[in-house]
Amino acid sequence: MGSMFFGQYLLSKGAIDREALIDAIERQRRTNLSLVELAVRDGCIEPRVGQSILTRYRTTETGLEELCIEYGKISEEKLDELREIQRSDWVRIGAALVAGGHLSRDEVEEHLAVFQEAQREANQQLEADFRACRDAETVKTVVELAVFHLKRFTNGPVKLQTLAEDGGELADGRRRYAQMLTGDRDLHVVLDLPSQVASVVAEGFIGIPVEGDSEVAIDAVCECVNIIGGHACTRLEASGFRLRPHPPFSTTGDEPSGDSKSSIRASVMAGDHPLDVRVFV
Amino acid sequence: MAKWRVMTVDDSAAILTIIATYLEGSEFEVVASERDGVMAVERFAQERPDIVLLDLIMPGQSGVETLERILAIDPDAFVVIVSSLGTEDAVHECLTTGARSFLQKPFTKGDFIDFMRDLTQVA
Numbered sequence: 001m002g003s004m005f006f007g008q009y010l011l012s013k014g015a016i017d018r019e020a021l022i023d024a025i026e027r028q029r030r031t032n033l034s035l036v037e038l039a040v041r042d043g044c045i046e047p048r049v050g051q052s053i054l055t056r057y058r059t060t061e062t063g064l065e066e067l068c069i070e071y072g073k074i075s076e077e078k079l080d081e082l083r084e085i086q087r088s089d090w091v092r093i094g095a096a097l098v099a100g101g102h103l104s105r106d107e108v109e110e111h112l113a114v115f116q117e118a119q120r121e122a123n124q125q126l127e128a129d130f131r132a133c134r135d136a137e138t139v140k141t142v143v144e145l146a147v148f149h150l151k152r153f154t155n156g157p158v159k160l161q162t163l164a165e166d167g168g169e170l171a172d173g174r175r176r177y178a179q180m181l182t183g184d185r186d187l188h189v190v191l192d193l194p195s196q197v198a199s200v201v202a203e204g205f206i207g208i209p210v211e212g213d214s215e216v217a218i219d220a221v222c223e224c225v226n227i228i229g230g231h232a233c234t235r236l237e238a239s240g241f242r243l244r245p246h247p248p249f250s251t252t253g254d255e256p257s258g259d260s261k262s263s264i265r266a267s268v269m270a271g272d273h274p275l276d277v278r279v280f281v
Numbered sequence: 282m283a284k285w286r287v288m289t290v291d292d293s294a295a296i297l298t299i300i301a302t303y304l305e306g307s308e309f310e311v312v313a314s315e316r317d318g319v320m321a322v323e324r325f326a327q328e329r330p331d332i333v334l335l336d337l338i339m340p341g342q343s344g345v346e347t348l349e350r351i352l353a354i355d356p357d358a359f360v361v362i363v364s365s366l367g368t369e370d371a372v373h374e375c376l377t378t379g380a381r382s383f384l385q386k387p388f389t390k391g392d393f394i395d396f397m398r399d400l401t402q403v404a
Binding site: 071230231 | 292293294295296298299302338339340364365366367368369370371385386387389390391392
């Protein structure tokens with residue numbers, strides 16, 4: 001089993017059905033508020049400032065708490081108070097399933113113990129898979145940066161699940177967004193995204209709703225790949241690699257698959273949508 | 282007070298849109314936007330903007346080549362590189378070629394406006 005969310009695990013094991021998971025997630029959305037939402041609800045910051053903080057969070061590498069202090073003018077003491085409210089109100093997916101009558105508390109605990117043990121193994125496996133990759137440092141850097149920026153642009157949970165070498169073909173129903181990096185290494189950074197994820201990424205990036213297959217969305221997601229590639233060059237420079245990015249491109253074909261490079265495929269979940277981050281090395 | 286006249290050059294329409302949106306209502310006016318380095322040099326010669334925001338990684342003529350050609354037209358042109366690439370090599374190459382500053386993508390509206398206002402202190 002790869003790394004996954006608990007709700008997804010329960011669904012995959014048949015412990016709950018899709019409707020139960022949707023109900024539990026909706027319960028969580030009603031109760032689990034971010035620090036920014038809590039601060040707005042509490043009247044510490046204006047909704048407009050809260051929106052601005054969330055935009056900054058999506059487009060910079062600064063943490064949410066730091067942004068609340070810097071732009072929301074929230075004191076450390078107030079932040080502690082909000083954290084405490086957040087902790088006490090926070091409902092985990094298991095508790096939400098119990099509250100919805102989909103599982104008993106005992107059932108949740110039983111599944112959770114098995115799930116946590118499997119996750120420990122999955123994470124160890126991921127680390128081992130990274131180490132076993134051709135050009136492990138480059139692959140790990142690109143995959144971690146991709147997950148980091150996808151979290152920011154989608155403003156939602158993004159989880160790396162499995163890592164494996166494959167032929168690099170594009171799966172049906174997805175579009176490929178890619179960028180070549182050349183220099184001390186010769187590689188491609190690739191995102192294979194379904195249309196729903198592309199539209200969320202594009203909206204997070206440019207700030208207006210767009211259709212996933214539209215020219216605007218394709219251009220915006222290409223720019224996101226450009227940001228991942230550019231930052232990978234910057235980070236790998238510290239390890240002594242000189243790399244230069246080329247203009248990003250999008251395709252519904254399989255390129256650069258088949259040009260003798262190995263494709264390392266990182267399967268990722270963005271919310272409940274699967275996508276692939278690939279590195280062709 | 283007259284607005285600062287800005288030209289933006291980036292192959293990404295999304296970035297051109299974001300910059301134009303960020304500058305709306307500010308003391309900066311986008312007088313030209315180009316998605317191609319060759320066209321950008323022509324527009325520069327026509328518009329002579331106060332500030333050029335230039336992408337580095339573009340198909341065809343690169344940002345550095347475009348920078349060189351703009352500076353050949355006007356050695357005092359105020360060109361700023363806006364790129365996702367932040368390697369020391371890239372920054373060094375741009376600055377030694379004649380770029381006045383360097384901004385790494387992505388950026389927020391607040392950071393971008395602050396950056397632009399800082400530029401006007403030296404432009």
